[in-house]
Amino acid sequence: MTPQDNSDATNSDATINTMQQQFDIMRTASRQDQYVDWSIRSARLKKLEQLVMDNQSEIITAIHADFGQRPAAETTMLELFPTLEAIRYTQKHGKAWSAKQPVKTGIWFLPARSYIQPQPLGLVGIIAPWNYPLYLVIAPLAAALVAGNRAMLKVSEASPNFEQWLADALPKYFAADEVTLITGGVEVAQAFSQLPFDHLFFTGSTAVGKHIMKAAAQNLTPVTLELGGKSPVVVTPSADVAKTVNRVWTGKTMNAGQTCIAPDYVLMQADKKHAFIEQSTAWLDAHYPNLADNPDYSFIINPKQASRVQGYLDEAKQRGATLIPLTDYEVNIETGFFPPIIVTDLPSDAKLLTEEIFAPVLPLVSYQDLTQAVAYVNERDRPLALYVFGEDKADTDYVLAHTVSGGACINETIFHIAQQNLPFGGVGASGMGRYHGKYSFDTFSHPKAVFKQSHLNFAHLLQPPYGKTFWNMMKVILKLIIRLSIFYFFLSQCFCL
Numbered sequence: 001m002t003p004q005d006n007s008d009a010t011n012s013d014a015t016i017n018t019m020q021q022q023f024d025i026m027r028t029a030s031r032q033d034q035y036v037d038w039s040i041r042s043a044r045l046k047k048l049e050q051l052v053m054d055n056q057s058e059i060i061t062a063i064h065a066d067f068g069q070r071p072a073a074e075t076t077m078l079e080l081f082p083t084l085e086a087i088r089y090t091q092k093h094g095k096a097w098s099a100k101q102p103v104k105t106g107i108w109f110l111p112a113r114s115y116i117q118p119q120p121l122g123l124v125g126i127i128a129p130w131n132y133p134l135y136l137v138i139a140p141l142a143a144a145l146v147a148g149n150r151a152m153l154k155v156s157e158a159s160p161n162f163e164q165w166l167a168d169a170l171p172k173y174f175a176a177d178e179v180t181l182i183t184g185g186v187e188v189a190q191a192f193s194q195l196p197f198d199h200l201f202f203t204g205s206t207a208v209g210k211h212i213m214k215a216a217a218q219n220l221t222p223v224t225l226e227l228g229g230k231s232p233v234v235v236t237p238s239a240d241v242a243k244t245v246n247r248v249w250t251g252k253t254m255n256a257g258q259t260c261i262a263p264d265y266v267l268m269q270a271d272k273k274h275a276f277i278e279q280s281t282a283w284l285d286a287h288y289p290n291l292a293d294n295p296d297y298s299f300i301i302n303p304k305q306a307s308r309v310q311g312y313l314d315e316a317k318q319r320g321a322t323l324i325p326l327t328d329y330e331v332n333i334e335t336g337f338f339p340p341i342i343v344t345d346l347p348s349d350a351k352l353l354t355e356e357i358f359a360p361v362l363p364l365v366s367y368q369d370l371t372q373a374v375a376y377v378n379e380r381d382r383p384l385a386l387y388v389f390g391e392d393k394a395d396t397d398y399v400l401a402h403t404v405s406g407g408a409c410i411n412e413t414i415f416h417i418a419q420q421n422l423p424f425g426g427v428g429a430s431g432m433g434r435y436h437g438k439y440s441f442d443t444f445s446h447p448k449a450v451f452k453q454s455h456l457n458f459a460h461l462l463q464p465p466y467g468k469t470f471w472n473m474m475k476v477i478l479k480l481i482i483r484l485s486i487f488y489f490f491l492s493q494c495f496c497l
């Protein structure tokens with residue numbers, strides 16, 4: 001161990017101790033104030049909105065510094081806009097979501113009443129990645145707050161400028177026992193995931209997601225895992241190539257492909273490939289002219305990530321794949337400048353077809369008929385998103401019906417994430433649980449089941465000693481159940497219910 005390593009370890013230990021103390025304080029506060037009135041939730045959401053509104057240029061600058069280059073337009077469109085939209089949507093609907101929800105009471109128990117009382121879980125943990133550092137920590141935080149929780153946050157060590165900004169700004173808006181940020185590296189993140197939170201919300205890779213679930217299991221802490229993976233594009237025979245190229249590359253070049261739902265690879269019929277490649281080059285020229293000096297294009301976050309992707313390309317080349325750069329520019333591992341490239345003729349076990357790419361590298365995979373394309377998707381992990389392109393509804397319906405993915409778009413990429421009424425989350429290896437809109441509230445609430453007995457009730461007839469009245473009642477009830485089910489069956493047949 002070098003002296004530097006030693007001091008890093010000591011710093012982590014100190015942070016972990018402070019984190020534990022902070023956890024204890026916040027947990028106690030959450031137990032003391034179990035009822036969190038809407039006025040408190042609403043005031044917290046207002047503070048969150050203010051935190052983002054007041055610091056827009058600081059946020060843009062910090063994220064730009066972390067990426068080396070992240071256009072202000074992308075940070076505004078892909079982070080500030082959806083973050084504020086999420087806060088405002090929860091602010092608008094939160095009061096109604098947190099109200100008691102009456103539900104039907106079983107016929108045998110009438111005139112009693114039943115209702116669901118949503119309650120805060122208490123203290124929740126939120127772990128976020130670096131690719132959209134603002135949105136992926138603040139949108140879950142808005143969800144935690146609208147549901148009446150307190151929250152501890154851990155953002156990625158790979159976005160240190162953003163982390164520093166948040167560490168400075170957060171205490172100006174929130175009391176330390178309401179919302180707090182824990183800073184530090186992976187050891188701190190590991191210790192964070194071991195805290196007995198009332199819920200742990202993790203966004204990150206599938207590999208780390210497994211560690212999170214294991215750590216949470218020790219405390220029986222429920223988890224939401226928003227993970228990654230390979231999101232395919234299925235180009236059906238009737239697809240318009242120009243439209244497909246436009247939407248696929250728009251999704252793939254946003255944040256230089258560092259988007260969890262970026263199109264990862266494209267399945268298409270071999271006879272469409274040539275047009276797709278030609279039009280991809282034209283699309284790039286039109287939208288990102290002079291790419292090397294184009295301020296609208298993001299860089300890869302750090303040399304580690306850039307080398308990982310370059311390694312995938314080197315392996316592909318070595319194994320006989322064809323690399324088709326869309327520009328004449330070279331990759332720069334140090335700065336993170338990574339020009340878009342198409343790869344064809346890949347062996348099916350090449351890293352570009354087995355690992356999440358997370359960069360502007362687009363493998364094309366051929367299929368002969370659509371059933372083959374669907375089988376290709378189904379043989380692999382369930383994707384976070386699937387994009388299907390085509391003008392023939394029967395084909396696009398077929399693809400959606402025969403594949404399972406977290407979300408999907410028809411003739412589009414990415415945009416499903418921006419819909420507040422659609423749940424956002426993965427399935428299988430791409431995650432568990434969901435959020436956005438009302439789903440966010442549900443994720444961070446406990447729906448307490450409440451049964452309110454009426455003064456007039458027959459409960460005393462259903463207790464021992466079980467005499468004649470009890471048995472006569474049970475006989476009537478059992479007979480009625482059978483008759484009622486026959487009656488409902490006929491009713492449903494007559495009225496196609």
Ligand code: NAD
Binds near residue numbers: 186
């Ligand atoms: P990552 O999994 O490496 O890290 C995510 C977070 O986990 C970071 O804050 C990190 O500090 C922490 N962490 C790392 N190791 C840990 C451990 N052993 N225990 C506890 N915490 C640990 O992911 P990343 O590289 O920051 O982000 C990229 C990945 O995130 C991609 O796979 C991408 O698809 C995925 N992602 C998913 C979504 C989604 O909404 N589903 C959104 C964005 C990114």
